[in-house]
Structure formats: structure tokens, C-alpha cells
Amino acid sequence: MSSPTDIVFLAATRTPMGGMLGGLAGLTAPELAAAAIRAAIERSGIEASAIDEGIMGCVLPGGVKQGPARQAMRQAGIPDASGATTINKLCGSGMKAAMLAHDLIRAGSGEVILAGGMESMSNAPHVLTKARVGYRLGHGELKDHMFLDGLEDAETGKLMGVFAQDIADARGYTRERLDDFAIASLERAMAATEAGHLNAEMAPVTVTHRKGESVIEHDEQPFQARLDKIRELRPAFAKDGTITAANASSISDGASALILSSAAAADKLGAKPLARMLGHSTHSQHPSEFTIAPVGAIDKLLKKLGWSVADVDLFEINEAFAVVTLLAMDGLNIPHSKVNVYGGACAQGHPIGSTGSRIIATLIHALRTQGKKRGIASL
Template structure:
């Protein structure tokens, strides 16, 4: 055995203070409206929607397309989308064919994880400018038939939206049953969920009335039949598709007896895309680009798959500890409303101020294109925070996960 002394290398923990890292900044943040399932934007595939968001993000950043060296785009239901969805969106947007592209699938957290990957790459110095976001066309997700299935006696088809996007493979039931489980565990009633959902619709309507979404939206031109002008979709549609008089009478969906989750207090199926451009503060100066916000930090979390609705309550405390920011210092929380119970549960567990959560509405009233939503939450924070304020975006995902990102408005 060798008697030579061993060399011990101590690796220090990375701290997210401005003194110990490069500042990663967001110089552009846009999204398309979210169209209803099989509705106005259904003719466009996820990559085509992604291309619209990417092109608009570059245009609003005021930088050459050639400056973007890498793209991360979230996309969940990829059956029938075609090869390399992020690559399609990038090329359809007119970016150089030398652009590196990666499609990210972390279920509902996909769009947020894309932003996290971009941030990590910039911190490591791998790239100077990266575009990240998410896209989904739930309207175009196909039905699946197992290979080799004989047509004799009929065939069985599986809905790709459910199978790849909304199905808990561990308990073999819809994720809505996980929401029911959380409601039961935390004693959150149907009435509380309905009240929350109604408030979400009202907040979204008020947000549109006060023009709070204008700076983040890019209109989508949807081709029509030959000789007919394109349909221009310039705003979300779901928040207007509600009848409050019928809200309390809606049937529960996942548990008929003593159920609490309905079509009214859950998010809808939607189409849409979001894109952000990230760089370092030093490189923003070179590009003569105005930083809109700084990425303070990010954090994932995991729990039992059946408890996925409360996974943000795992990720968020770790994020706050990592940054040294208290929950009271957070000016805005954007927590994805996969179900109303998600926000109510995490608010209860973490002791958050409800007046700071989803103040302009959320996925219940606006929509939830699953590959896009994580990025959309960050986009909204970028445009809604005031200078110097910090905001946290968090989103749960199937399998028991959650992602969270903290930004500071500049």
C-alpha cells in the first residue's frame, strides 16, 4: 500500500449572492395568449406556437437572432409533434441552424426547468445568451394504439393528453384524484375551492380591465381557409368563459361521493407558448440590451407522487433558505393553479399571504398549456413586479415534483 499522502480537495458550497456569482438577467419575456382546447389556436402545432413566442422574444430584446446560441423549450405531450420539437420551434422562428436546441419534459414544470437550465449554463459560462421557455398544443395530442394490436373485434385507443400528461402511473389514476387526496388530507372543502376559483376568474378579468397583460402578450395569427383572412388571437379566452351562477352546481369529476374537484375549480386544457431570453449582466451591456429582471436563484423539490399538489411546499422553503430571503420579503407569488386546491394547500402549509398570490389570476381562469405554464409564471412576474421587488414562481408536476424560481425586478 502506498505511503504517499492523499490530496484533499475541499469544494465550497455555491452561494447565490451577487458577490460570488455572475448575475443572470432576463432581457425579454413574452407569451402567446392561451387558447381553449380544440379552439381558436388548435390549427397550430406546439412548435409553431413556440416559434411565435421565440421570434417575439428576440424582436423585443432588440438583439440579432445570431446572438442566441442555445434554446431550451419545454414540451410535454410530444406524440405526433415530430422530431425534436424545440429544434422545430427554433428553426421556424428563423434562428440560425447552428443554434443548439433541447426539448425539456418535466411535465408541468417543463417551461420553468428550461429557464433553470438556461440559468445554470450561463452561470457556468457555457453560453452568453440563451432562450428558454415552453410550448404545448393540447388540442393536437393524438390518441394512441399499441403496436401489433389486431383490428379484429375492435381496437382500444388511449388519450395522449391523459396518458402522457395527466395520469399518475404509480397509483393508476388521474392526477385529479391526487388533488382530491390533498383536499381530504388538509380538510379543504369544495366551497373553499370554488370560492378560490371564482376569485381567480375575477382577478383575471380585473387584470385585463387594467391592461396588466399587455406587455407580455404577443398576438397569434391563425391561418384560415384560402381566401379568408387570418384569425388574430390577441388575448386569453378562458377568463370570459364562465358562468358564476352554475359554478356551485357543477358535478365533481374524480370522486362522485364527497368529491370536491370540479371542472370549474380545476385548470383547463389549453394551447400556448412562452419564451424568455437570458444572459449575464455583463453581456447585456455588450448587446445594449435592457435587463428587465435578475434571476436570484432556483430550486426543485420532490415528494410522494400522490402528494404532488403540495410539492411546491417542498421546493419553496429550500429556495428561501438558499437565498436568505424571507417569505415576507416576497412581493408576489405565482403558484400554478393546476387545481384550486394546489394554491390553497401550499398557502396553508407555508403560511403565505393570499393577497400576494396570483394577484392577476392563474391557470384556473387563464389556462394551463402544461409545457408552457412554468415559463408563463416567470414571464408574468417579470412584467408585474415593481423595481427592486422580488417574486417567486412555483409549479408542481406529476410524479411528486415541483420547481421554483426567484427573480428580482430591475
């Protein structure tokens, strides 16, 4: 039974995901976020002025200019009186934004909160870290903001893919199994797109170029992939490794937006909720074991809600690497038929600041499309 104090979603949208230097590369992260936010406001049926605060994830803010969340909200028509906060919890940024929105509403600090995330990985700049004090003798080093602040471990400098490969080796995940999963993800993503199952979450993006304007309505990468080449790709992170560009997520551009409120506020505004947020949990591991973290987070949430895996209709578990999702499936005995039913990041991409809220949007609409009731999203 619903209650006036329930926390509900009034909208859940996301832009298509563009490939590295692809069709969305001409837009900044805030511009992408503005497209998702505008669609969320329109579909929620509320006025932009009803939003008390926006919390938006962004992992690569270098060169984006001051206040990415504020930029996005202003471009989407949200009044300056509404608060705007940009957060960075790496790949979990968009989901953490939704968690914070839930807690702010529960605490009475706001009635309607925007949560989401954005990333234009294509536009991440290269950085001269010592330019301010000067380069004296010898060669200087140009650093990639995307790697330095997004994809590399701060202490060791190792790419997250190296850690994923280490776990895949330690747990015995074969190249065949990882590729099988990636192929299934790609097939699901293409089938979902062709069937129109992603339309409810999608916020088309208009791109201006020399020849005029074009509208991007679908994820770029699934239909550019070559299924027949996946098993032939070279290892990405170790000479004889099992992780490749295909069974890992790709560098991408995109944004997503969620609007949350109390059920009482939704009723007052005349808005129709899409879903309820019943709870959330956080579980952390050492950075080198980030691949295992979803297992602990999902297990903690199941116990908190008094559910079993069998009680959950659908799961969205981010495919940063295929091994991450497989570890969760194996660790919790979740059947593949319940997981990422419309494909995932191996096929569609992983704009790191956005994915946490993107998978919530996908989960909400998948549950509604399939007539299901309960879902869990994790990364």
C-alpha cells in the same frame, strides 16, 4: 447591487392561452412557440443569432414531428448553428428550462440562452399502442396521448385530479373554499386583461382560417366562464368530491419564451434586463403528493436566499388545481394578496409544457407593473 455575473432576463413573453379545440387549435405546439420566441427576440432588442442555445419544454410531442424546440426556433428565425433541446419534466418543463439556462450561463457554457415551453393539448393524438405488432382477437384500445403521457400517473393510471382530490379530502379543503379561490382567480384574470396588465407579456398570435386571418391577443377562457355557474358544477374526480372543472385548470394551448444572459453579455449586446434570477430550487414528492411539492420548493429557496415570506412581494404558484395553491399559501402563511395577482390557471388555462415559464413571465411583468422588487414562481 448588480454584478456582471448576475443572470438576467432580457425578455419574457407568452402567447394567449386557447381553450380545448378553441381558437389556437389550428396551430401546432412549435408554431405557438415560434410566436412567443419571435416576440421575445424583438422585445429583447438582440439579434436572433446571439442566442447560443434554446431549451423548450414539451410534454406531448406525439404527432408534433421531430425536434419541437428546433422547429420552433427555426420558425422564429434563430440560425441552425444555435443548439436546440426539447425537455419533458411534465408541468415543470418550462421552469426547468429556465433553471437549466441559468446553470448553463453560470457554468460558462453559453452567454445567451432561450428557455420556455409549448403545448397544443388540442392536437394531442389518440394512440394505438399495439398496432405495430397487430391486434389478434377481441377489442383493441385507443389511448389518449394527453392522458397517457400527460395527465395520468404512470404506475397507477390515476389522473392527477384524483390525487388532488385525495389531498383535498385529507386536508379538509371544502368545496366552498376551492370555489371561492377559483372565482377570485377568474375575477383577477378578467380585471388584469381589461386593465392591460397582461399586455407586456403577451405575444399575439395570427390564425389563418377560411375567412382570412384573425389575431388572438387575449386568453380565451376567462371571458367564456360563467361565474354564476361555478358553484353548481358537478365534481370531476369523485362522486362527492370538491374538485370541479372550475376549481381545476383547463386543457389549453399556448407557449412561452424567456431569454436569459449574464449581465455582462446583456451590456455587451446593448440589451436592457427586465429582472435578475437570483436562485432556484427543486423539491419532489411521491407522484400522489405532487400537490404539496411547491411548499417544499419555496421553503428551500427562501432558505437558500436568506429570505422570509415577508421579504417576497409577489408569488406565482401554479393553479393546476386550486388546492395546490391553497396548500402552499396555508403551508407557508402566504397572504392571498401576494399570490397570482393577475389570476392563474384555474381561469386562464394550463398548457402543461409551457406553464412553468409562463408563470415566470407573468411574475416578472407583474413586479415591474406594480413597482415591486422580489418574486418567487413555483409549481
